[in-house]
Amino acid sequence: MSDIMAKQSATTIFFGQLGRHALRGIEQLGDGVMLGLNALGLVFRKPWQGKHFVLQMHALGVGSLVIIIITGAFTGMVLALQGYYTLAKFGSTSLLGAGVGMSIIRELGPVLGAFMIIGRAGSSITAEIGIMRVTEQTDALEMMAVNPKQRILLPRIVAVTLAVPLLVSLFDVIGIGSGYIVGVELLGVNPGAYMAELIAKVSMHDLYGGWVKAVVFGFLISMICTYMGYRSEPTTEGVARATTQAVVVASVSVLIIDYILTSFFL
């Protein structure tokens, strides 16, 4: 009898905790959406944040160039090696260009590019905003009649949303180019066949799909990372926790949204 009661009690506790976590998640989602919409609603309100947008584009976009180039190059090289090894079994190495191109443009460019930007720019956004909260800089802006949502959140949301598709496009070009070097120069695939299959098989539909994914990922990353920073507990530990959470939540969200978008674009 007492065993049954203990089991019931454990089950009640488990579902109780599950429910509390679910409710907290829904609450945070609602709060995050409201905060993001609140910030975006200020885009056409004076004072214009053009200068701050350009500064953020430089800091977050240009600052991520090196990591995107390195990741793109090695992704293309590995894809070419793996692709050649697989296609050689079927005697279809001429399809290497199409394989590398489609994999990178449709999937790896947006997803790996997004992951790199989360690690490089997203985490720094959360930490920077969190530290501004800890040191009362956001309160200082409020007291100087400057809306921190307009000054801090808005330029970062717009900058990341626009920077991600640009960086992903660069990732695609570097990836396909490095795949060409490995496939053609090192493994001896016919250069004409590589390019011809690439052009023939990769359609504009694939390109649009990749760009749509990149824009959606950029928006998602910027919303999650700014929200986590702005709502972080104003302690050093709270900022560290918020930064970790931002990276984890943004990465998992990218994978989930990627599946949903892929099912639409197939």
Add this chain to the structure above:
Amino acid sequence: MIRGEQLSKSYGDVAALSPTDIQIRAGKITAIMGGSGSGKTTLLRLLAGLEKPSSGHVWYGDEDLCSIADQRLYELRQSMGMLFQYSALLNSLNVYDNVAFPLHEHTDLDETIIQTMVSMKLEQVGLRGFEEMMPSELSGGMAKRVAFARAMSMDPKIVFFDEPTSGLDPISAGVISTLIRDTASKNRMTSIVVTHDVQAGLSIADHVILLWQGCIIAKGPPDAIRDSDDARVQQFLEGRPDGPIPFSRSTTSYIDDLTHRPGTVRLSS
């Protein structure tokens, strides 16, 4: 006149401020004093509109700060300044840009005029010539003086000071206290100073409010506070450990805690 009506603030189950009525006189210096955790910074933040009260209203004339639109709140704040306890300088800007920040944001003044105004404010706090330094290169006292200059850059009508002298050496603390008094009297500025520095609070204020455990226990001119019969007031002013205000915040018996801890050896009588 700023008026708080039945203002209260709770964080979860913890009541930081019990329902309180408060009046801040225009053009005067009001010092809000009390020990750590007495609710004075909470009260200041409520009056400045940085936090929404759990209940009650903050009236600026006939406008309720708790229910006005954001746009109007930012308009009101252009005539306010605030000195934060830990300065809150913008880390990405140097001293000059920090002090000039409100002027750049809210005026169309020529840069040469702004330069002159910044020089005047920095001269006031004895830091002219430090314009190019970054906040990370300043000592705590210097950062606070820069923050003071920034709070005054728009010649505000209302200024909030959160622990303006804490962490400062006696000379800097004296300079800041003198500056608060002088600028308030010259500009007919309404100043609200939160401090647990008894000497500074009583010497610069026209009106003093003393808080304990989120409640006002005394208010009036400094002389009336000094002459108060309330034992809590006298204990706070004299800094005595013994009296009605307990030093320990523990609610359980120390002996019980020690003897009922698991593994504790009990001595039989």
